[in-house]
Amino acid sequence: MTLIFNKAEKQFSDVIVFPAFDLTLTQGQTIAIHCSVNIRQQLMEILTCRSTLSAGDIKVSEKRLSKKMDLLGFLFLEGGMYERLTVGETLRFYHGLFTSGISPQHALELMQLEGRQRVKVMKLNHSEKKRLQMACILLKDPKVFILEEPDQNLDNESKRIYLHALEELQNHGKSILLLTGNLESAVTLGTKVYRLDDKGLQEMDVSEEQEEVQTEEKEVEQVSAQPIRFEKIPTRVNEKIVLFDPPEIDYIESTDGQSLLHIKGEAFPSFFTLTDLEERLLLFGFFRCHRSYIVNLQKVREVITWTKNSYSLVLDDANKTQIPLSKTKMASLKEMLGLK
């Protein structure tokens, strides 16, 4: 059971939306594709057969894509619901429509909507609607789930439920393809993260390496013995160079080998790699919480445990930004905080 993109590419007259790429999604795998809104919409249209590839093809279990694909289940960002039906009625309807082996009760429990069964869909809040939408897709029982921005604007409770459900699906050998423009979401939800843009598909290195963490810890001890030096971080804004005080920085993100400093909701490209920045900022209470992220620990308000293996840090800024925290870094963070 696989979903294979074979030299898939899309062009609009002269403009390349995305160049040819190969990608294989095998059983039980969760792949996140981090891409722009435009590419995401194009991919969704192609996968739902509303649009076609310029070249290459997509195969599902050796079969070409077709409109009535029982193997694929789509969660749309703008998925509509029958607003006047109750949650229970909606699920019974989809159960009758899909005639799969999954019971409405099971879907209801997995998405934790038992208490809302008799509530009309129009009375649900956005997060609950998204959970109901997912429950409907579960009833279809497809082999591959294709999720479009599944956790956009979700409350933390719903996000946790989503993560738990995705883990459950993966354990049952389902494959999941996530399309999102939010790197944090891609890193938290996906086990493998790719970036798709007009230059092609690149795998983003988010794997966790135990060894590196250990050497890092040694570094911490060494560096902390040194006296504090003057340090400002230069960034590039158009043609100018702007200096920032480390305490101003909320967090640093690395996309495409470029590190971005996030300060009060704005992103500034930096001259240095994440590893260089990490070295320079260790003294100011910065912490490499993920392969692609450095966070200012002073700004961290909360550590959220989604599941046993997945964590996020919530910052104390206006947007309550969430940053992924990898499993191995969780241990060192706990140590730094003096827990255990």
Next chain:
Amino acid sequence: MNMSIKRINAIFQKDFKDFSRNSAVSVTILFPLIMAFIYKNMDTVTLDTYYLLFNMSFAIIATFIQCCLIAEEKEKNTLRGLMLSPASTTEILAGKSLLTFTVTVIALGLTAWIAGYEPTNMFIITAALGLSTLFYIAVGTLLGLLANSVMEASVIVLPVLGIFSFGSFGLAFAEKYPILQALEYLPSSQLIELARKVEEGAALSTVWPQFAVIAIWIAVAIAATIIVYRKRMVD
């Protein structure tokens, strides 16, 4: 139960619940009932009055509801989900048409009962009304494919009401403007003609031309629906 019937049934039940709670649309079935009540209490009711009520019911119930059911799926972004489900387009439309048909038949029955219409040959009249309902549902499906929201649906249904429900009035001017003679072939005019013949004691053998004309209208409406559907799907 057959899978296909199971899916049609699921769509029928869903649409029934949705329809019964959507007062903006379901309230239209009261309209012919109220009209029937008013006409009955006004003066002597002629055959033309009954059929004015029936022809109006067809447009504002069968066509309008069918049109709204389809247009709302598009408006609320739920049609995409249905199209990706194992249910075929025929099954989706069958489920919806079944609901519209049931509602229309009930409304017609109640209208006839309130107005006190008792046809001489119940069988022929029921068959003719049933056949006409199918025509108006086909028109509703066609308009539903064209309309993108319930708002549009309620506007787009007006020409149907004008042409098919009140078109037979134009026959009164047929002597002055010979072109209006064509209105005789409207399904609504044919239905009145059929009812008149039945009241005169005609049997099935003498009213078959009326049935044939209505059947041709159904065929044309279904063909137009299929053409529009194919064209819209390509877009």
